[in-house]
Amino acid sequence: MIVAREYLQSFGIRPSVQRVAVMHYLLTHRTHPTVDEIYSELVNEIPTLSRTTVYNTLHLLYEHGAILALCIDGVNTHFDGYTSPHAHFMCSQCGKIYDVDLDDVAFVERNTPKNASIVTDAQLYYKGVCATCANKSN
């Protein structure tokens, strides 16, 4: 948990037990979990944990740029503790979200809208069927 605590502090976020747990979860699980997936896991560790706290914490982390928020399927927001520039690919069959490396990391920045005064977030995502699911349905 040391890493998560220091990571939060580097963003100026006070490291409460709940915040550290959420951040630690996201740093150690590259699965792009939803609020409920995070809550369901952490409530074992912190039995008094409230879903609202998970919502509050994720908002806070997102506002401070400590995590990414991904809205791909229009149903659930997914979260990512890995904030280096990369894209995402969601399989509409299994629901998994994969990280996607970019051949030109500067592309997104270079195409920043001209009429944007401030840009707080930029995301590139793909939707489709992953190879694993495509093979299964043979």
Place this chain on the structure above:
Amino acid sequence: MIVAREYLQSFGIRPSVQRVAVMHYLLTHRTHPTVDEIYSELVNEIPTLSRTTVYNTLHLLYEHGAILALCIDGVNTHFDGYTSPHAHFMCSQCGKIYDVDLDDVAFVERNTPKNASIVTDAQLYYKGVCATCANKSN
């Protein structure tokens, strides 16, 4: 409405009155409206129109690739009748969504995930504050 009707047919979609109205609205309004914005406008034209029909129609159009569906703020899905490759920029102050041209239209395709068997959709979006809103708050 002629254009919308033929446009739908080119995608193999039967042109009902409601479908043509929704498609026509999206072809003539580049505002990236939500379901409710579309419904509220069209119900004047088609008084019996149901919100469910708008939902059904938008799903259908999206499935056939006739429109884009944008999930940017995680609250509302916005729709776009202009399907040529471009990105979007949403101002978190006024809520407007702007079209963004790309300096390299092939970028998105070129970076298609390796483990993708089928790609049905790809979107790039930016979030921030637009110049108009930034000037207002001076």
Place this chain on the structure above:
DNA sequence: GAGTATTTTTGTAATGATTTCAAAAACGAA
């Protein structure tokens, strides 16, 4: 053109993610 099957629309009710809010708990400073 009448009759029948199929597709589409409609409206209400249900679902489920997210937000609101005020009280309780934890924390920090003096």
Place this chain on the structure above:
DNA sequence: TTCGTTTTTGAAATCATTACAAAAATACTC
């Protein structure tokens, strides 16, 4: 320890979306 501030909690409310079955419109056949 005490007081003020921040954070957490949980229940209730909100609101976009979906489910579903009946009604309406459309297409198909004789």
